[in-house]
Amino acid sequence: MSGKAARLQRRRLATRLAFFALFVLAPPLDLFRLDLTRGHFVLFGWDWTLGLEPFLRGEIGAGEVTVNLLLRGLLPIVLVVGVFFWVSWRWGRLYCGWLCPHFSVVELINGLMRRAGGRPSLWEREPLPQERPDGTRERRDRRWWWAVWPAVGGFAFLWALVLLTYLMPPAEIYGGLLRGGLGRYETVFLAAATAVFTIEFALARHLFCRYGCAVGLFQSYVWMANRRAMVVGYDRTRAEACADCLGHCEHVCPMRLKPRAIKRRMFACVQCARCIQACDETRARHGDEGLLTWVRDACALDVSWRDIGRPYVCTAPDCFLRHRDRLHGRAATWKNPSVSSGTG
Template sequence: MNIHFYRRMTQVVVLIIIFLIPIFDILRYDVAAKELYIFGSVWTLGLPTDTFTDMSKHGSAAVAIRFVLKAVLPWFLILTVFPILGFLFGRFACGWFCPEGALFELTEFLTLKLIGRRNIYMKKSNDPAIKRGNPFLYGFLSILFLITVPPITGIFLTGFFIAPAVIWREVSHLQISAGLYTGIIGVTIYMCITSIFVRHIFCRYVCAAGLMQTLFGWLSPYSLRIRFDRKNFARCTNCKGCEKVCFMDVLPRLPRKDINCVNCGECIVACEKELGTDNNLFSFKFGNKE
């Protein structure tokens, strides 16, 4: 089992966790109640109703402290997650945890099998040399994917806004409300457009979480990155396997720190295939020192 296997397993586990969050009532902004639910309870400032009539210094201080602890601090912590991740691990979270990244990789694989290249618009020099599959089989799988995965995902993700018990009742009685329809159609359109036409362009230029990790990973002298062993360059057979597996279009043998690298480790796996696990020229390292 190599990095590729562990990364796929991580992506699957993250997807399952995301789908389970609403089911276990861990997080939901309930649009009907207009309340934020965390672990089944409404998230409030927790102030007694008479607090606002208490004009004393003690009363005002209690309100201010509660407000900072329950409204400002949680948002601050949430907003610092991606800069901290980027500072320490570069875009590792994009390569290993992002469900959209996993979706783009899957649709790129189907495209490769169908038309022999990753990009639907043009052939690129780093397209993997993969054997095209049976067009009927992969055409069928692609259509099956598009008509099932986005609507099902839409049903699960709507659980972040409508109680899953309500959703289940609507689905099982085939009485879909306007809210659930909106969720299903919105997610389906979004997933179809991004996974067919946009893919990793979204990761490179649009995703706010990705861009924060990029910026802080780039500025950080300590962040995790893929390192090519230049001292042993002579071992390289120039098979270009490391370039062809890179869905972020990075040239991993170049010494510069490329801000688009998501530390997925696929270039390590490709080089292991060519040179064996002991001679592989790539490794993960923290910091800028060679």
């Protein structure tokens, strides 16, 4: 692994581990949870209510309760959604690839399944090549299946347990679990949620991320609306370099996408940069640079605007297309797509 790629993936691993720990520990530390027994949120140890109780007791008027609703209810929602929208607009599904605890489990189980049988999911038709991007061979052993299924079941139970602590007092849940005295409804919730997550982690991990996760779909739709947002760009002017490659960029993608495609076919990209890393390592063996890189602004239009009938060529001064003069014999004249589409 090249130094730059290694540092990038180490940073991504660090952010994912940190957020995973935060996801698990937030309820018992009273950092954030919705306590159904008390009927309100708990934020950093404080009760976060809408301030309706004084109004119901006749202590404040309609004007004050309206201000409370705006400041304690609407404003936080607008701020959170606004920040999420801005990040998605500029960088796409950055949360999914760099923070999401569910996606961390997806990648882990994908890796275990690949070690066990060469397929990152049960739906893969053929085993992936054993050759890694750096030229080494992947060692596979069917005994890894003994790690796959405990991981699937273990993370499913952990997910169900953590979600329950977001809704009920964590001390009661963990205490009851240790004593073997959980309530009836808590036990039913744990059993049902564990069963659902087990099926999802075993059969539909990346499918859920692509088509079933509301948070992920929101990011994707916002990202697709911005043609200049950061996206993985493919230097198609050097496409002949891919002739002797096994398609490592596609094999390492945890979402099972084809990174060399145009943007609309990369709808579910999580910006994990594993395809970029794989291409860099593959081309480094030939003393060359990778063909995949993150691009944005004018260069991003070559990925988002280019399509059948629109052979757009990036004309930015630092264009990532090394030999753009090969396309149609010369660099095309850039024309602002917003003139005809109304979209920037």
